Amino acid sequence: MTDFIQACIKANEEIAKALEDGFDTSLFEKTVVGAGGDVSSRLDLFAEEIFVKYLASFGHIESEESGIIGEGESKIIIDPIDGSANALSGFPFYGTSVAKVNQDGILDAAMVCNLVSGDIFFKAESKEIQQGKLFSTLFHEPSVVPNAEIGLFEKAYANPLLVAALDTQGLKFRAPGAIALSLAYARTVKYVLFMGTFRIYDFAAGLALCEGLEVIVEEDYVIVSKEKTVAQKIEQLIIEKKQ
Incomplete structure (x- = not known):
C-alpha cells in the first residue's frame, strides 16, 4: 500500500x-x-x-x-x-x-x-x-454480485421519460444520491447510470474503480455495468429518448 x-x-x-x-x-x-x-x-x-x-x-x-x-x-x-x-x-x-x-x-x-x-x-x-x-x-478484491436485481440511477428525478423506459425493460433501480459511492459499488449491482453534467469531482475516483467493467462515458451520461448487453441496452434507450 x-x-x-x-x-x-x-x-x-x-x-x-x-x-x-x-x-x-x-x-x-x-x-x-x-x-x-x-x-x-x-x-x-x-x-x-x-x-x-x-x-x-x-x-x-x-x-x-x-x-x-x-x-x-x-x-x-x-x-x-x-x-x-x-x-x-x-x-x-x-x-x-x-x-x-x-x-x-x-x-x-x-x-x-x-x-x-x-x-x-x-x-x-x-x-x-x-x-x-x-x-x-x-x-x-472487490465483492461481486453476479445476478444483481437492481441498478443505481443517479439524477433519476430529472429524467422521468428514461425512468419510464427503464421500467418497460424491467431494469429496476434505486437512486441513492452519491455518484462516487454508486460507482464504487458497481460490481454489486446490475448497472450504474448517471444523467447530467459531468463534473470531475464526481467521477475521477469512482470511474477509476470501475476498471474491468463495461464503461460508457459521454458528455451527458455515464453507464457502467458488468454486462456489456445491459450497458448497450441502456444507451439505446437514452438515444431513443433524445430523438
Missing part, C-alpha cells in the same frame, strides 16, 4: 471518528457556493480541512468546495463529502472520494469511502483494486 493511500485512509478514519456520534449542529450551516457549483456546508468544509492536512504534501488539491489549494506537480481531486445532501438529511449513504493525477497527467491512485458502513475501495498505481473497512488492515 502506498503512502498516499495510507494518508487517504487516515483522513477518512479521522472524519468517520468525528461523525460517529452524530453531527454537531454547526455542520448543517450552509456557507458559500463552492468551486463545483453547489452551496458548501460546514460539513463539506470540515472534511476538506482534514483531507488538506493529510494530503497537501502529495501535490496541489482541487476540491469541489474551495477549488485549488496549495501547490505541487501532482493534482489531487477531492469531493470531501460525496452525497452531502444525504448526510445533511440523515440519509445513510454518503462518503468521500479522492483521485491523484501525477505530473504526467496519469491518474495513479483513487479511493472512495462509505463513511456510514466504513467500506473503502482503492487503487494505487498498476495494482489491483482493493476493498476493505476503515480501522482494519484486511483487504480483498
Whole structure:
C-alpha cells in the first residue's frame, strides 16, 4: 500500500471518528457556493480541512468546495463529502472520494469511502483494486454480485421519460444520491447510470474503480455495468429518448 493511500485512509478514519456520534449542529450551516457549483456546508468544509492536512504534501488539491489549494506537480481531486445532501438529511449513504493525477497527467491512485458502513475501495498505481473497512488492515478484491436485481440511477428525478423506459425493460433501480459511492459499488449491482453534467469531482475516483467493467462515458451520461448487453441496452434507450 502506498503512502498516499495510507494518508487517504487516515483522513477518512479521522472524519468517520468525528461523525460517529452524530453531527454537531454547526455542520448543517450552509456557507458559500463552492468551486463545483453547489452551496458548501460546514460539513463539506470540515472534511476538506482534514483531507488538506493529510494530503497537501502529495501535490496541489482541487476540491469541489474551495477549488485549488496549495501547490505541487501532482493534482489531487477531492469531493470531501460525496452525497452531502444525504448526510445533511440523515440519509445513510454518503462518503468521500479522492483521485491523484501525477505530473504526467496519469491518474495513479483513487479511493472512495462509505463513511456510514466504513467500506473503502482503492487503487494505487498498476495494482489491483482493493476493498476493505476503515480501522482494519484486511483487504480483498472487490465483492461481486453476479445476478444483481437492481441498478443505481443517479439524477433519476430529472429524467422521468428514461425512468419510464427503464421500467418497460424491467431494469429496476434505486437512486441513492452519491455518484462516487454508486460507482464504487458497481460490481454489486446490475448497472450504474448517471444523467447530467459531468463534473470531475464526481467521477475521477469512482470511474477509476470501475476498471474491468463495461464503461460508457459521454458528455451527458455515464453507464457502467458488468454486462456489456445491459450497458448497450441502456444507451439505446437514452438515444431513443433524445430523438
